[in-house]
Amino acid sequence: MKKALITGIAGQDGSYLAELLLGKGYQVFGILRKEALEDPVNRMWRLRHIHDQLTLLPVSLESDASLYRCVEELQPDECYHLAARSFVSYSFNDGHETIDANIANTHYLLSALNQAAPDCRFYFPGSSEMFGHSSRAPQNEATPFRPRSPYGISKVAGFDLTRNYRESHNMFAACGILYNHESPRRGHEYVTRKISSNVARIKQGLETRIRLGNIDAQRDWGHARDYVHSMWLMLQQDEPDDYVIATGELHTVRELLDIAFACVGLDYQSYFEFDEKFFRPTEAVPLAGDASKIAKKLGWHPTTSFEALVEEMVAHDLGKPFAAPHGRPRHKASSVA
Secondary structure, eight states, X not given: OOEEEEETTTXXXXXXXXXXXXXXXXXXXEEEOHHHHHOHHHHSGGXXXXXXXXXXXXXXXXXXXXXXXXXXXXXXXXXXXXXXXXXXXXXXXXXXXXXXXXXXXXXHHHHHHHHHOTTOEEEEEEEGGGTOSOSSSXXXXXXXXOOOSHHHHHHHHHHHHHHHXXXXXXXXXXXXXXXXXXXXXXXXXSHHHHHHHHHHHHHTTSOSOEEEXXXXXXXXXXXXXXXXXXXXXXXXXXXXXXXXXXXXXXXXXXXXXHHHHHTTTOOGGGTEEEOGGGSOTTOOOOOOBOOXXXXXXXXXXXXXXXXXXXXXXXXXXXXXXXXXXXXXXXXXXXXXX
């Protein structure tokens, strides 16, 4: 039985990945902060349905000695490093902590694996924020990085560390450069979940308005369930490599609002209120990914449409069962080619 170690297992991606690996017969270990284990209701709700199938460990990512002991004892076959300070807007307010934590945690873990479990395969999640103010669209694996946020900077450093351990220490270390990916398990601080949860509350009479910034901002949004499958695929190959993970389609926040409110039979224009405080200090230019490399080499493709993603999130926040939509989409995506 293969053993997988997941940092950040209690997050959106970690929970979907844990499900996937359990379904494939893995023994799954998750690294958590001690505070999470002491407050499972609020910090581990995404794992509630699979909690008894996991082995959860209170290991500090800030301690290289703690990580070394964990890796030495477990001897994992695969390691997915999903833990990070990942909310971009927060990173502008706390840039030092975001950069220091994300880079140090990645370096500690790579070093521990290299010394104590050198045959373990390692996955690092990069981000479209690494491209930042890109000069070309769509972006692929050869596009230069021009990050515009502390979070993006920390991800570029993690990507370079991963590549360095692959090239200098002969580790099987792969990186996925992931574009925005959402789900009903997304945190409420992200615009997709903010919209889906507020739509549900407005429908239920618990809210009257939704306040947002630039609703014409464009993003390449996919489903987290699809994206964690790409992570697993990367570690099953003969050689490690780096891949862009994206849908290649651009949608606006306005489209997201329109679809979400339509799910409950309402018009978003009657409830939306502009609030300039939700503008980023340096709003990213539209980023759309070119995932043709992973499609060609590994056969990966996104399986969930933008409309289906939004409808699933709204249904979840309404507390209703979700049925995949059929028929033609309400919106035609902007595809960058």
